[in-house]
Amino acid sequence: MIELFEARKVYHAGEPNEFVALQGITLKLNAREMTVIQGPSGSGKTTLLSLIGGMVRPTSGRIYLLGREITSLPERFLTEIRRRTFGFIFQHFNLVRGVSALENVMLPAFPTGESRAALKKRALSLLGLFDVASKAAARVEHLSGGEAQRVTIARALINNPDAVIADEPTAHLDTRLSCELMEMLGRLKAEGKAVLIASHDPLVAEAPAVDRIVQLRDGRIEGDG
Amino acid sequence: MRKSSLFLLGWAVLVLLAGVMIVHAAVRSRAAESSLSEEIRLVRELDLTDLCLVTEASYTRHLSLTDLFTAFQDHPTALEHFPSGSLLPPSDITRRANGPLDRTAKKHP
Amino acid sequence: MAPWIERQRNILDFTLSSLMRRKRKTLALVFVYTLVVFLLASVLFIASALKKEASLVLQDSPEMIVQRTSAGRHDPIPLSYLDSIKGLPGVQSARGRLWGYYYDSIVGANYTIIVPETGPSGKGSIDIGAGIARVRSLLAGDTMEFRSFRGEILELTVRDILSPTSELVSSDLIVISEDDFRTLFGGPEDRVTDLIVRVKNARELPTIAQKIAERLPDTRIVLREEILRTYEAVFSWRGGILIIILAGAALAFMILAWDKASGLSPEEKKEIGILKAIGWETSDVLLLKFWEGMAVSLTSFLLGILLAYVHAFATSGALFVPVLKGWGVLYPKFRLVPDLDAPLIIALFFLTVVPYIVSTIIPSWRAAIVDPDAVMR
Numbered sequence: 001m002i003e004l005f006e007a008r009k010v011y012h013a014g015e016p017n018e019f020v021a022l023q024g025i026t027l028k029l030n031a032r033e034m035t036v037i038q039g040p041s042g043s044g045k046t047t048l049l050s051l052i053g054g055m056v057r058p059t060s061g062r063i064y065l066l067g068r069e070i071t072s073l074p075e076r077f078l079t080e081i082r083r084r085t086f087g088f089i090f091q092h093f094n095l096v097r098g099v100s101a102l103e104n105v106m107l108p109a110f111p112t113g114e115s116r117a118a119l120k121k122r123a124l125s126l127l128g129l130f131d132v133a134s135k136a137a138a139r140v141e142h143l144s145g146g147e148a149q150r151v152t153i154a155r156a157l158i159n160n161p162d163a164v165i166a167d168e169p170t171a172h173l174d175t176r177l178s179c180e181l182m183e184m185l186g187r188l189k190a191e192g193k194a195v196l197i198a199s200h201d202p203l204v205a206e207a208p209a210v211d212r213i214v215q216l217r218d219g220r221i222e223g224d225g
Numbered sequence: 226m227r228k229s230s231l232f233l234l235g236w237a238v239l240v241l242l243a244g245v246m247i248v249h250a251a252v253r254s255r256a257a258e259s260s261l262s263e264e265i266r267l268v269r270e271l272d273l274t275d276l277c278l279v280t281e282a283s284y285t286r287h288l289s290l291t292d293l294f295t296a297f298q299d300h301p302t303a304l305e306h307f308p309s310g311s312l313l314p315p316s317d318i319t320r321r322a323n324g325p326l327d328r329t330a331k332k333h334p
Numbered sequence: 335m336a337p338w339i340e341r342q343r344n345i346l347d348f349t350l351s352s353l354m355r356r357k358r359k360t361l362a363l364v365f366v367y368t369l370v371v372f373l374l375a376s377v378l379f380i381a382s383a384l385k386k387e388a389s390l391v392l393q394d395s396p397e398m399i400v401q402r403t404s405a406g407r408h409d410p411i412p413l414s415y416l417d418s419i420k421g422l423p424g425v426q427s428a429r430g431r432l433w434g435y436y437y438d439s440i441v442g443a444n445y446t447i448i449v450p451e452t453g454p455s456g457k458g459s460i461d462i463g464a465g466i467a468r469v470r471s472l473l474a475g476d477t478m479e480f481r482s483f484r485g486e487i488l489e490l491t492v493r494d495i496l497s498p499t500s501e502l503v504s505s506d507l508i509v510i511s512e513d514d515f516r517t518l519f520g521g522p523e524d525r526v527t528d529l530i531v532r533v534k535n536a537r538e539l540p541t542i543a544q545k546i547a548e549r550l551p552d553t554r555i556v557l558r559e560e561i562l563r564t565y566e567a568v569f570s571w572r573g574g575i576l577i578i579i580l581a582g583a584a585l586a587f588m589i590l591a592w593d594k595a596s597g598l599s600p601e602e603k604k605e606i607g608i609l610k611a612i613g614w615e616t617s618d619v620l621l622l623k624f625w626e627g628m629a630v631s632l633t634s635f636l637l638g639i640l641l642a643y644v645h646a647f648a649t650s651g652a653l654f655v656p657v658l659k660g661w662g663v664l665y666p667k668f669r670l671v672p673d674l675d676a677p678l679i680i681a682l683f684f685l686t687v688v689p690y691i692v693s694t695i696i697p698s699w700r701a702a703i704v705d706p707d708a709v710m711r
Binding site: 227228229230232233235236239240242243246247249250251253254256257258260261263264265266267268269270271272273274275276277278279280281282283285286287288289290 | 568
Binding site for chain 3: 075155
């Protein structure tokens with residue numbers, strides 16, 4: 001589903017603080033598959049995730065999404081594709097403060113011009129799926145860590161994406177919540193989505209739903225299995 | 226109701242009121258002649274020259290008959306001592322009208 | 335079409351949520367903004383209405399007034415000057431006019447005393463303006479005491495109170511007979527306050543004025559057109575008070591806009607980063623900021639001009655009365671006739687709404703074009 005071909009990412013190219021985050025990654029990710037990208041901090045995990053998710057362009061190399069090259073698409077098409085194809089779960093939740101959980105879940109779809117009623121219905125059912133429907137009207141500041149986590153997942157799914165990308169999702173969770181999270185992500189995989197997780201948490205790598213672990217070190221793939 | 230709907234409704238109400246305001250102004254404006262008839266009559270009968278807006282000083286009461294030096298008539302260095310005098314300056318139109326006469330005057334033999 | 339509208343409404347929903355999040359700050363902003371628009375619009379409405387009223391009402395004021403100055407001061411003019419004037423070709427009639435000021439020490443007010451050309455007021459009785467009646471609590475039939483130039487008390491009966499609807503020209507007037515005027519003020523019998531000249535053809539006015547000025551060099555001539563233009567100038571954009579108010583309003587807006595334009599708070603930047611990460615384009619973010627600006631400024635603008643209209647025309651500018659009244663005691667009661675025109679309101683709109691929206695969008699530009707992956711770090 002997603003293919004990277006010799007993708008390189010260099011930050012501050014030509015300047016004294018030039019930094020090569022990724023050194024030519026060739027990677028293939030499939031639907032109905034859960035892949036974990038493991039590696040120490042500074043290995044380029046987050047950059048790889050951003051690259052795959054269409055958040056940033058590679059300095060060189062190509063990226064294919066569902067057979068179509070997206071490396072040099074203009075921003076507006078890229079954003080639309082990204083919105084439709086990917087759902088993101090961030091390390092720090094990144095929910096908008098002062099706004100209700102329900103509205104947070106609906107946010108990614110606001111620019112699409114979809115009718116609010118339909119959107120609301122879908123958002124509520126997603127919240128229900130993750131057992132936080134009761135907190136729909138609550139402001140995100142009033143949610144517990146676990147509840148916020150579920151709202152984030154619900155938000156990632158509002159646009160019915162083909163793939164879910166999670167960046168260190170268990171960083172602020174205890175063991176119980178981490179296991180619950182992996183179980184929920186496993187369910188998504190079973191529904192046919194591609195799941196990509198960047199994490200150095202062993203609990204994540206050892207979860208039963210994981211199909212493949214990619215080791216990343218200094219911007220290079222060291223292992224794939 | 227949805228927030229944006231409520232808000233847009235509020236705007237619609239305000240715009241409507243603004244429309245009413247404009248219509249009201251137009252109607253009152255057209256009826257101006259009749260509502261001002263008393264004033265017009267008195268101006269004609271009594272040969273009035275000014276609006277009675279500020280009764281503080283002679284040069285604010287009769288703006289059109291005032292010169293820049295009118296304030297001086299009270300005191301040589303008095304440029305201004307009434308608050309409204311600073312708001313309602315004397316007209317320089319009269320000065321400009323009478324100015325040319327000074328220039329064409331004949332020299333004293 | 336419908337998705338476009340839905341998109342706007344969705345974004346507007348979110349805008350309102352964010353504004354409500356900072357409820358107090360938003361309300362304070364709207365309040366200040368409305369206040370500035372209110373003051374500015376009030377002044378513009380009132381000035382515009384006064385200008386219109388002056389131009390309508392003073393249309394029949396005397397065509398030409400001849401005054402005399404002596405040693406730099408206004409001085410009574412000899413009736414004999416009429417001889418030089420009456421003979422001029424084009425002059426229809428000329429007469430002397432008697433009027434002056436009387437200071438009433440009882441209330442500290444200045445009255446304008448005038449002798450009409452043809453008056454019903456016989457000796458011993460006066461017509462007074464509604465403002466005087468108010469300030470001295472007088473009714474028709476009451477007597478007023480005046481102190482004459484000789485120090486004697488002159489008692490005059492109020493025959494009639496001039497119509498209250500005419501207060502804008504008559505509030506401080508006392509219409510008196512010539513005999514009483516002379517008793518009150520004295521002065522030589524052969525002199526009057528000024529002369530009024532009527533001509534057959536209005537276009538000959540400047541020529542006739544020129545001739546009079548040549549024959550009577552110690553005179554000063556005021557033409558009707560100058561009277562009308564005086565009032566137009568006073569209440570126009572460049573008139574003293576208007577410039578000050580405009581400058582004040584412009585300053586207030588610059589402060590408002592500067593506060594916005596000096597950059598977004600880190601919280602706002604983060605929020606924009608999140609929006610970009612979850613799939614909002616740069617244009618969506620800018621649209622958000624546009625609606626944010628619009629929500630505050632359009633609301634304040636509409637509220638401001640509506641309140642200003644009520645203030646200017648229902649209360650006749652009650653808040654500004656102390657400014658215009660100054661130290662005067664008498665102030666006319668009047669209802670202004672509205673003189674609104676589209677250019678005025680459009681100018682107000684562009685002066686207030688547009689700069690604010692611009693100053694909301696521009697600082698957000700930098701944050702809006704950031705790459706979405708920035709929030710991942």
